[in-house]
Amino acid sequence: MLSWIIENEELKLVETPIPEKSDGYEIIKVSAIGINRADLLQLEGMYPSPDGSNSPGLEVSGTIMGTNNKVCALLPSGGYSEYVRVLKDHILPFPKGYSDLEAAALPEALITCYFNIFENAGLKPQHSIIIHGATSGIGSFAIKICKAYGATVYGSVGTTDKIELCKNLPADFIFNYHTEWPPVIKDKGGVDIIFDILGGGNFEKNISALKKNGRMISIAVMTGASAHINLASVLMKNLSIMGSTLRSQTAEKKAELTQSAVHHLYPLIESEKVKPVIDSEFPFADAPMALERLKSRNHFGKLVLKVD
Amino acid sequence: MLSWIIENEELKLVETPIPEKSDGYEIIKVSAIGINRADLLQLEGMYPSPDGSNSPGLEVSGTIMGTNNKVCALLPSGGYSEYVRVLKDHILPFPKGYSDLEAAALPEALITCYFNIFENAGLKPQHSIIIHGATSGIGSFAIKICKAYGATVYGSVGTTDKIELCKNLPADFIFNYHTEWPPVIKDKGGVDIIFDILGGGNFEKNISALKKNGRMISIAVMTGASAHINLASVLMKNLSIMGSTLRSQTAEKKAELTQSAVHHLYPLIESEKVKPVIDSEFPFADAPMALERLKSRNHFGKLVLKVD
Numbered sequence: 001m002l003s004w005i006i007e008n009e010e011l012k013l014v015e016t017p018i019p020e021k022s023d024g025y026e027i028i029k030v031s032a033i034g035i036n037r038a039d040l041l042q043l044e045g046m047y048p049s050p051d052g053s054n055s056p057g058l059e060v061s062g063t064i065m066g067t068n069n070k071v072c073a074l075l076p077s078g079g080y081s082e083y084v085r086v087l088k089d090h091i092l093p094f095p096k097g098y099s100d101l102e103a104a105a106l107p108e109a110l111i112t113c114y115f116n117i118f119e120n121a122g123l124k125p126q127h128s129i130i131i132h133g134a135t136s137g138i139g140s141f142a143i144k145i146c147k148a149y150g151a152t153v154y155g156s157v158g159t160t161d162k163i164e165l166c167k168n169l170p171a172d173f174i175f176n177y178h179t180e181w182p183p184v185i186k187d188k189g190g191v192d193i194i195f196d197i198l199g200g201g202n203f204e205k206n207i208s209a210l211k212k213n214g215r216m217i218s219i220a221v222m223t224g225a226s227a228h229i230n231l232a233s234v235l236m237k238n239l240s241i242m243g244s245t246l247r248s249q250t251a252e253k254k255a256e257l258t259q260s261a262v263h264h265l266y267p268l269i270e271s272e273k274v275k276p277v278i279d280s281e282f283p284f285a286d287a288p289m290a291l292e293r294l295k296s297r298n299h300f301g302k303l304v305l306k307v308d
Numbered sequence: 309m310l311s312w313i314i315e316n317e318e319l320k321l322v323e324t325p326i327p328e329k330s331d332g333y334e335i336i337k338v339s340a341i342g343i344n345r346a347d348l349l350q351l352e353g354m355y356p357s358p359d360g361s362n363s364p365g366l367e368v369s370g371t372i373m374g375t376n377n378k379v380c381a382l383l384p385s386g387g388y389s390e391y392v393r394v395l396k397d398h399i400l401p402f403p404k405g406y407s408d409l410e411a412a413a414l415p416e417a418l419i420t421c422y423f424n425i426f427e428n429a430g431l432k433p434q435h436s437i438i439i440h441g442a443t444s445g446i447g448s449f450a451i452k453i454c455k456a457y458g459a460t461v462y463g464s465v466g467t468t469d470k471i472e473l474c475k476n477l478p479a480d481f482i483f484n485y486h487t488e489w490p491p492v493i494k495d496k497g498g499v500d501i502i503f504d505i506l507g508g509g510n511f512e513k514n515i516s517a518l519k520k521n522g523r524m525i526s527i528a529v530m531t532g533a534s535a536h537i538n539l540a541s542v543l544m545k546n547l548s549i550m551g552s553t554l555r556s557q558t559a560e561k562k563a564e565l566t567q568s569a570v571h572h573l574y575p576l577i578e579s580e581k582v583k584p585v586i587d588s589e590f591p592f593a594d595a596p597m598a599l600e601r602l603k604s605r606n607h608f609g610k611l612v613l614k615v616d
Contacts, residue, residue: 199539212556218543225540231507232533235526235551243543248520 125150277301433458585609
């Protein structure tokens with residue numbers, strides 16, 4: 001089978017044996033592969049895989065080898081392959097009404113949203129939430145699922161032309177995080193939750209936009225990691241600031257999150273037809289071009305590789 | 309009856325009518341009054357009471373008027389009085405084996421510990437925890453209750469001579485937060501939880517001392533509110549940073565916390581003889597002297613006013 005590996009910060013296509021089945025694992029014949037920013041960071045040497053693997057790829061859709069069972073799955077690494085070996089507990093049912101591409105783009109976004117927004121921040125339908133980075137794969141999916149759940153949802157983007165791009169997302173309001181806020185959010189009474197991928201540059205604005213008992217969850221620091229914090233605001237407003245990365249969770253925690261996310265959110269995504277936004281599809285052989293597009297930051301939603 | 313009120317940042321003893329009983333409230337004939345740093349901040353004009361009251365005092369022990377029922381209670385303000393009117397749901401049973409002074413010193417410390425350490429940070433017996441400000445009323449009580457619960461407990465103090473003062477506390481280790489840390493804590497593998505009253509000056513050290521999945525809870529900022537935060541550390545270590553003040557909670561939340569704290573922690577404090585450390589007792593008439601002593605920061609444990 002063919003696999004993409006990383007050598008000297010470049011992707012290289014190699015021929016390797018199909019992995020063998022073992023206890024607790026399944027082999028998936030891959031149909032499509034979801035691309036994540038973590039893959040790009042790993043390629044650039046800035047985000048080594050916790051399992052030491054030199055093969056990127058955190059999510060796929062496909063068929064359990066030797067059956068007709070269509071599934072999608074969360075992987076610690078190695079998803080850029082024609083076949084993958086995956087822990088049974090990290091496999092998700094194929095969502096009703098999804099295409100192979102959409103199913104490949106689901107696991108990371110779904111489980112990240114479940115872990116951070118639902119489990120950690122405790123989103124309720126009566127809450128308001130800011131999703132920073134509305135055009136990103138995770139941001140666009142988070143907006144859809146939070147809105148389907150009943151919350152009031154504000155999305156942010158980094159350039160004003162992207163506001164227009166977001167008109168098909170179900171957000172209540174989209175704003176430019178460089179220029180229009182936090183006044184525009186404070187005029188709406190602030191928010192209960194902020195789901196942040198920006199980091200340092202917007203940290204104090206985030207704190208200022210949160211209502212009493214507000215919660216900020218940080219999963220990435222795309223505008224830098226460094227910020228000033230005024231602890232008096234944090235304690236007078238009873239705020240919580242939480243950080244997490246899905247990739248660094250133990251296999252047991254990921255299994256628990258996978259099962260819980262399916263249990264709690266599949267009914268919603270299937271009944272409300274919540275699907276990841278797909279920016280573009282690339283043939284498996286064009287993985288390097290897909291990562292180039294991700295790097296450009298001109299995409300809107302998820303990039304996916306299609307395996308023939 | 310006599311009450312202390314605040315006028316022009318000075319305490320003034322005034323004669324006022326005994327409050328009248330109304331639905332949902334009880335009148336307590338006060339035996340003793342616990343003193344808190346919030347009283348001093350309120351006197352200095354820096355921490356106005358949320359109910360607009362000019363009378364300090366957040367906790368008392370005493371007897372329900374017209375009965376022999378001994379109790380202690382949490383108050384929004386007005387505790388520096390011979391009689392107080394208090395919401396029934398904010399009344400705690402008088403703990404077995406406690407003196408009037410000890411019972412007056414209990415409600416704020418118990419409920420603050422319950423809210424922050426048990427409810428918000430989720431302390432488990434297998435956890436390790438740093439309690440900053442080990443000689444403070446809240447710090448010394450937190451050390452006792454966390455240790456009785458089975459946790460590994462480290463306490464910090466601001467001067468080396470206070471380490472000696474803490475030898476009768478059940479902490480596993482006491483350190484000077486100006487000089488000895490965080491290396492001394494990192495050598496022990498870090499901690500799961502930090503209960504912080506210091507604030508800005510120790511914030512980055514707190515973050516660095518936390519283990520993966522660690523939680524920091526901030527309830528005061530005695531060394532300043534301003535700090536630098538590295539969000540990359542927060543998310544790579546999956547940290548949570550939470551702030552809260554008990555006083556700003558709604559009456560409903562305080563009622564819920566009061567009942568939960570009694571339910572979950574009274575068995576422990578009664579069976580393990582966990583009591584607040586009493587620094588000193590002052591006659592009711594000497595309230596200003598008591599606040600002077602609190603201001604000096606030479607106390608160890610709680611200061612209490614005794615009503616004849």
